[in-house]
Amino acid sequence: MSKGFASTPRIALLAVLILLVFGGIGARLVWLHVLDRDELLRYVEKARRQILVQTARRGDILDTHGAILATSRSLIVLGVDPQSLVPADEKKWPQLAGLLGMPLAQLREILTTKTRASQHAAQPASPAGAAAAAETGPDAGSAKLNFWGTAAADLKAAARSDDDTVLDDADAQGNRPIRWAKLSDTVGESAYADITRLNVRGVYGERVYRRDYPHNDMAAHVVGYVNRDEKPVTGIERFAEFYLRGQDGWVESEKDGRREELAQFRTRDVPPSDGYSVVLSIDAEVQHIAEAELAEIAAKYQPAKATIIVSDPRTGFILGLANYPSFDLNQYNKLPADEQGAMRNTAVADMYEPGSVFKIVAVSGALQEGLVTPSTTFDCNLDKIDYRGLTRSLPRDDDHFDHRLSVAEIIEHSSNRGAAQMGMMLGDRKFYDYARAFGFGQPTGFPVGGEVGGVLTPPEKWDGLTITRMPTGYSVDVTVLQMNQAMETIASGGVLLRPQIVREIRDQTGETVYRFGRSDVRRVVSEQTARTMAHLLTGVVSADGTAPGAAIPGYEVAGKTGTVRKIIDHQYSDNHHVASFIGFFPASRPQVVISVVVDDADAHTPGGIAWGRVVAAPSFKHIGEQLIPYLDITPPMERPVGTGLAMEENHP
Amino acid sequence: MQKHSNSAFVNQMLVGVLVVIGTCGSVGLGMVGIRHQISILANENKAIEARTAAVERRCTETSAAIAAEQDPSILMQRNDVWHLALGPARAEQVQRVDEDPVMRMASKHNRGLFDTGATPVTFRIAAQP
Numbered sequence: 001m002s003k004g005f006a007s008t009p010r011i012a013l014l015a016v017l018i019l020l021v022f023g024g025i026g027a028r029l030v031w032l033h034v035l036d037r038d039e040l041l042r043y044v045e046k047a048r049r050q051i052l053v054q055t056a057r058r059g060d061i062l063d064t065h066g067a068i069l070a071t072s073r074s075l076i077v078l079g080v081d082p083q084s085l086v087p088a089d090e091k092k093w094p095q096l097a098g099l100l101g102m103p104l105a106q107l108r109e110i111l112t113t114k115t116r117a118s119q120h121a122a123q124p125a126s127p128a129g130a131a132a133a134a135e136t137g138p139d140a141g142s143a144k145l146n147f148w149g150t151a152a153a154d155l156k157a158a159a160r161s162d163d164d165t166v167l168d169d170a171d172a173q174g175n176r177p178i179r180w181a182k183l184s185d186t187v188g189e190s191a192y193a194d195i196t197r198l199n200v201r202g203v204y205g206e207r208v209y210r211r212d213y214p215h216n217d218m219a220a221h222v223v224g225y226v227n228r229d230e231k232p233v234t235g236i237e238r239f240a241e242f243y244l245r246g247q248d249g250w251v252e253s254e255k256d257g258r259r260e261e262l263a264q265f266r267t268r269d270v271p272p273s274d275g276y277s278v279v280l281s282i283d284a285e286v287q288h289i290a291e292a293e294l295a296e297i298a299a300k301y302q303p304a305k306a307t308i309i310v311s312d313p314r315t316g317f318i319l320g321l322a323n324y325p326s327f328d329l330n331q332y333n334k335l336p337a338d339e340q341g342a343m344r345n346t347a348v349a350d351m352y353e354p355g356s357v358f359k360i361v362a363v364s365g366a367l368q369e370g371l372v373t374p375s376t377t378f379d380c381n382l383d384k385i386d387y388r389g390l391t392r393s394l395p396r397d398d399d400h401f402d403h404r405l406s407v408a409e410i411i412e413h414s415s416n417r418g419a420a421q422m423g424m425m426l427g428d429r430k431f432y433d434y435a436r437a438f439g440f441g442q443p444t445g446f447p448v449g450g451e452v453g454g455v456l457t458p459p460e461k462w463d464g465l466t467i468t469r470m471p472t473g474y475s476v477d478v479t480v481l482q483m484n485q486a487m488e489t490i491a492s493g494g495v496l497l498r499p500q501i502v503r504e505i506r507d508q509t510g511e512t513v514y515r516f517g518r519s520d521v522r523r524v525v526s527e528q529t530a531r532t533m534a535h536l537l538t539g540v541v542s543a544d545g546t547a548p549g550a551a552i553p554g555y556e557v558a559g560k561t562g563t564v565r566k567i568i569d570h571q572y573s574d575n576h577h578v579a580s581f582i583g584f585f586p587a588s589r590p591q592v593v594i595s596v597v598v599d600d601a602d603a604h605t606p607g608g609i610a611w612g613r614v615v616a617a618p619s620f621k622h623i624g625e626q627l628i629p630y631l632d633i634t635p636p637m638e639r640p641v642g643t644g645l646a647m648e649e650n651h652p
Numbered sequence: 653m654q655k656h657s658n659s660a661f662v663n664q665m666l667v668g669v670l671v672v673i674g675t676c677g678s679v680g681l682g683m684v685g686i687r688h689q690i691s692i693l694a695n696e697n698k699a700i701e702a703r704t705a706a707v708e709r710r711c712t713e714t715s716a717a718i719a720a721e722q723d724p725s726i727l728m729q730r731n732d733v734w735h736l737a738l739g740p741a742r743a744e745q746v747q748r749v750d751e752d753p754v755m756r757m758a759s760k761h762n763r764g765l766f767d768t769g770a771t772p773v774t775f776r777i778a779a780q781p
């Protein structure tokens with residue numbers, strides 16, 4: 001460096017320049033921090049840190065084979081800011097109306113209504129929500145979508161109201177400008193993509209998850225539904241809420257002046273954890289068979305209500321549970337007030353007197369205690385009988401018998417007097433204990449439907465006739481599920497199984513988190529007794545039995561009919577009955593239990609009395625025949641004989 | 653260079669200042685560049701996440717649509733409308749096989765190969781006059 005370069009004038013000039021530069025910087029700082037402070041603060045306020053909620057997707061409800069019974073679909077709540085519309089887009093309105101499936105006149109009215117009188121103005125869901133809607137629209141240009149969902153709760157709330165107005169901008173007449181008017185809240189992804197391409201300024205949407213039930217009314221009473229506030233109301237939706245709900249995530253970040261997130265300034269990013277899927281034991285095909293059969297019963301007999309349950313006696317899992325009447329899960333809010341009863345899960349929430357099906361308790365108890373054998377006989381023509389020092393009248397039988405009936409014949413002919421005598425042989429306390437052991441008078445633990453426990457009065461409160469009536473299925477109230485469970489106890493070899501509906505819990509990747517298995521409650525009768533009972537119950541579907549119409553050719557069917565008079569105006573009616581047939585097959589190796597209970601089908605039944613053998617037994621058979629190929633139920637006695645070909649291996 | 657004169661000191665100071673300014677400027681520019689790259693990367697990640705979410709939403713929507721179309725009542729309706737005459741198998745249509753199906757198929761095939769019952773074939777032969 002030469003000495004000349006650092007001459008005094010040059011140093012002075014350089015110093016002046018440096019001072020000017022620093023002076024300029026200082027002046028700019030003063031400008032920014034003092035003079036322009038307010039404007040900059042407003043900008044900073046807009047660009048301040050924010051927390052964005054990332055909504056978790058609710059898990060699916062699947063049938064046992066993975067078919068979707070309930071899922072969460074992403075829908076777009078589409079709205080418009082009428083203040084942001086531009087005349088140039090008016091030619092696109094017909095296309096927009098077409099995509100929305102809305103009459104053009106209706107769309108035009110929404111788009112051209114720019115203000116709302118204050119007295120009619122809808123309150124904004126929240127100021128933040130309204131502001132978000134107001135600010136997002138104009139900046140977005142068209143169909144702007146914020147994936148992360150700015151203030152999702154506000155927009156959900158906004159979606160519920162049809163329009164939002166800005167309260168601060170009322171004009172002299174009190175009219176307030178509308179900054180959000182809902183166009184549709186059911187726009188699908190593909191339709192939304194088309195709307196986005198249409199590029200109508202001021203039209204924008206927000207994604208929300210909505211519950212969808214692809215099978216509409218299938219297993220409606222089991223699946224349940226979620227209301228518009230995403231709150232589970234009934235069914236598995238409510239029971240398994242803990243698993244299904246998922247956990248919302250959140251992002252702590254900053255946004256720019258256009259409310260766009262500045263991703264580079266994310267400081268916290270907690271991803272949402274979607275809900276688990278719940279796999280039911282319900283088989284959609286079995287459920288459909290049951291519901292189709294109910295539809296036939298409804299069309300033919302027009303009953304007050306009816307229920308069909310199909311379960312697996314090896315595990316206690318419910319394969320199908322259908323009630324009539326039912327309802328569409330996607331239209332639950334459109335059910336008329338006088339039809340709200342259709343939402344009731346009558347299989348577990350309603351009680352009825354089971355009638356003759358309940359005889360399995362007295363007979364099983366007497367067999368288990370060794371008081372009778374299948375060949376023990378009873379005089380079933382007796383009107384009265386002495387019991388504990390008092391003469392008790394026996395219930396009426398529909399038939400007169402010319403000989404003493406064996407236990408097998410009592411079951412076969414469904415003799416009330418025979419069952420009553422076996423109940424009396426057991427005694428009050430023992431009979432009651434067996435009824436309790438079979439699961440009556442207490443909830444089964446079924447998780448959905450508002451289950452009731454039925455009514456089984458303890459012996460201390462019985463009157464003189466109860467011991468003669470209860471063994472025949474009167475003076476006791478049960479649910480259809482309880483009765484199915486009791487018959488399942490016979491089919492399972494004497495073990496009371498807890499009826500279960502949830503088979504698995506799966507995480508988001510489809511991995512099984514928890515698997516439910518067979519749950520034994522208690523042993524009620526020995527395996528030998530259960531086997532004997534199953535054999536006795538096969539007589540019911542024999543030619544001499546009460547329900548030959550339930551017999552399935554080639555298969556041993558065990559079951560019991562029930563026809564019970566209903567109490568109308570405080571007395572038993574001769575014109576209103578509950579008809580039932582509950583049974584299982586194959587009797588020696590049960591694979592399926594089917595319960596068919598039809599309430600008050602008398603009016604449309606030939607003869608005017610809805611007998612179990614007429615109304616319910618044929619349905620049992622029809623369902624059973626359809627289940628044989630589907631569930632691959634093999635007749636236990638059949639074994640194909642080898643053809644003796646040279647290539648064949650000898651199988652034992 | 654004269655180390656003890658004022659001019660020499662100023663020269664050194666100027667050089668030092670320039671070096672510092674140059675270094676700081678380079679570091680600053682580098683930082684700005686890095687921040688810009690971070691910003692681009694973050695926004696790309698965000699866009700990828702958005703695309704992934706969009707694909708998942710489409711999958712969900714498609715799955716729901718498929719499930720709705722697989723509803724037994726819908727399938728039966730289609731069966732009627734399209735006159736397919738499809739129906740569930742009945743018990744009497746099912747032949748139960750209690751043996752190894754592979755061996756069964758093999759034996760059936762071999763039975764055809766080694767079947768000795770040949771189909772009779774006749775030829776008309778005209779005698780020469």
